[in-house]
Amino acid sequence: MKILIIGDVYGKSGLKAIDLFLPELKAQYQPHLIIVNAENAANGRGITHTIYKTLMSHGIHMLTMGNHVFANKELETFIEDANIVRPINYLQAPGKGYLIIHFNQQKILVINALGQAFMNQHVQSPFLTVMETLNNVEHDISILDIHAEATSEKVALGHFLDGKIDIIFGTHTHVQTNDSRILPNGTFYLTDVGMTGPLNGVIGVKKDIVIDRFINGYSTPNAVDEGPIQLNAWFIDTLQKTHTLIHLEHDENK
Numbered sequence: 106m107k108i109l110i111i112g113d114v115y116g117k118s119g120l121k122a123i124d125l126f127l128p129e130l131k132a133q134y135q136p137h138l139i140i141v142n143a144e145n146a147a148n149g150r151g152i153t154h155t156i157y158k159t160l161m162s163h164g165i166h167m168l169t170m171g172n173h174v175f176a177n178k179e180l181e182t183f184i185e186d187a188n189i190v191r192p193i194n195y196l197q198a199p200g201k202g203y204l205i206i207h208f209n210q211q212k213i214l215v216i217n218a219l220g221q222a223f224m225n226q227h228v229q230s231p232f233l234t235v236m237e238t239l240n241n242v243e244h245d246i247s248i249l250d251i252h253a254e255a256t257s258e259k260v261a262l263g264h265f266l267d268g269k270i271d272i273i274f275g276t277h278t279h280v281q282t283n284d285s286r287i288l289p290n291g292t293f294y295l296t297d298v299g300m301t302g303p304l305n306g307v308i309g310v311k312k313d314i315v316i317d318r319f320i321n322g323y324s325t326p327n328a329v330d331e332g333p334i335q336l337n338a339w340f341i342d343t344l345q346k347t348h349t350l351i352h353l354e355h356d357e358n359k
């Protein structure tokens with residue numbers, strides 16, 4: 106099975122990158138399944154119904170989320186009927202932490218979980234929650250988006266689940282890591298897919314806002330950066346046992 110995974114779509118620049126690059130990625134890689142992290146799609150925070158419909162019109166099968174999942178309240182009005190998984194390790198939240206995609210008579214389990222390290226959110230252990238889900242939900246292929254800050258937590262989770270899950274990809278840091286690999290017991294693993302949005306901001310936000318924040322220590326509201334865009338993705342072929350990191354850039358002024 107061929108699976109294309111696209112990292113955190115950030116604001117209008119991210120949606121522009123999807124418009125621009127996804128058709129050519131589909132033509133090149135012919136994925137059976139496309140999974141996209143969309144926690145930052147609406148101006149950096151959450152998702153709206155209009156953006157959900159726009160993304161799905163590209164032939165995306167499932168959206169995963171993260172700590173910004175409910176930053177835009179509109180999601181609560183449509184999440185129950187949407188192909189969207191929110192973090193499974195919230196104690197209680199609208200929507201679901203896992204969903205099944207039916208493909209070629211196979212059940213593909215997609216799970217989203219939050220990390221606990223440096224995340225400012227009190228959630229259940231992703232290790233135990235994801236393991237329990239894998240044990241209790243019938244499936245043929247299993248995929249996890251671990252939305253977490255600490256590389257160590259993600260790597261540890263990778264080894265903890267190695268051989269018990271088919272694919273683990275990380276999101277949230279917005280910076281792609283180059284550790285795409287198959288772990289010793291067969292799990293495809295990547296610490297972070299990277300983001301899809303502005304190229305020259307600070308993880309999506311206009312750079313001056315974040316530089317000021319680090320120098321002065323106070324916070325001004327975020328604004329999504331404009332200008333050149335990037336797309337970061339990961340492609341896996343489970344039969345061929347290949348895995349490819351993808352990084353594309355575009356500057357419309359060049």
Ligand SMILES: [Fe+2]
Nearest residue numbers: 113144145277
């Ligand atoms: Fe994000």
Ligand SMILES: [Fe+2]
Nearest residue numbers: 171172173277
């Ligand atoms: Fe995040």
